[in-house]
Amino acid sequence: MSVETLTAFFMWCTIIDGALLVIWTVAFLFAPDLVYRTQHRWFPIPRETFNVVMYAFLGLFKVFFLVFNLHYLQRTFVFPLLIRGNDQMPWAIIVFGMLFNTANAVMQGTWIFFLAPPDQYVPAWLSTPQFVIGLAIFLTGFVINLHSDHIVRNLRKPGDTAFHIPRGGMFEYVTSANYFGELTEWVGWAIMTWSWAGVVFAIWTFANLGPRANTHHNWYIQKFGDEYPKNRKRMIPFVY
Numbered sequence: 001m002s003v004e005t006l007t008a009f010f011m012w013c014t015i016i017d018g019a020l021l022v023i024w025t026v027a028f029l030f031a032p033d034l035v036y037r038t039q040h041r042w043f044p045i046p047r048e049t050f051n052v053v054m055y056a057f058l059g060l061f062k063v064f065f066l067v068f069n070l071h072y073l074q075r076t077f078v079f080p081l082l083i084r085g086n087d088q089m090p091w092a093i094i095v096f097g098m099l100f101n102t103a104n105a106v107m108q109g110t111w112i113f114f115l116a117p118p119d120q121y122v123p124a125w126l127s128t129p130q131f132v133i134g135l136a137i138f139l140t141g142f143v144i145n146l147h148s149d150h151i152v153r154n155l156r157k158p159g160d161t162a163f164h165i166p167r168g169g170m171f172e173y174v175t176s177a178n179y180f181g182e183l184t185e186w187v188g189w190a191i192m193t194w195s196w197a198g199v200v201f202a203i204w205t206f207a208n209l210g211p212r213a214n215t216h217h218n219w220y221i222q223k224f225g226d227e228y229p230k231n232r233k234r235m236i237p238f239v240y
Helices: 003-030 032-040 047-082 091-115 123-127 129-153 177-193 196-227
Strands: none
Touching: 003 032, 003 047, 032 047, 047 091, 047 123, 047 129, 047 177, 091 177, 091 196, 123 129, 129 177, 177 196
16 A cells, blocks of 8 residues: 555545534534534533533543644644655555554543543643643654654655664664654653543553664664664663
8 A cells, every 4th residue: 555545544534533523613603502402312401511511522622633633644644745765555554553543542532522530621621730741741752753754854865775874853862763752742642631541542652663663773783783873772762
């Protein structure tokens, strides 16, 4: 499967996800009575309470939607346009990626919108230390990921086919700086949502990227020998 096909798939996933948010928002703004009557059949709560719940839900959903999809929007729309080469991706990787992302999205959404305590994700949550610190960590990881990808893309000049050692940024500390950036993002997400679902996602990210980082690290050592910096860790600075 080509990168273009994979990009199209995730593009439509993002569009559908965003469309659901837009449709629900428009319905609540322009047909609030219809929405209330429909929901009141299953949840007989006062109109005032219903309005508060809906506004809080839509506001938090927008925030979590934008933050969660920031990573995938970059990977779907920006990254494929910047990479060089026409390498094909094995179907097995694509299928397992689709299965994992679907299962993970269900897990995160189920916790945030159905299983979390009713008083946890209220508008005031956006000013809690967990959310603020988690968001800062997430954005830090996002920037590290972008910068690391930029360094790797520019290792070769036009016509150059040789392999080079990445230098600069977090590559001064780890071999797989882009993986470290992605792990940092989802650690931030776990703190921001303060949930076991987020923790499981962060652990899975390390379980997925850690072995790959080890493979990359060993390859660089075999390829460059003593020329490769000995103080570099595989993925997490000073630790692994």
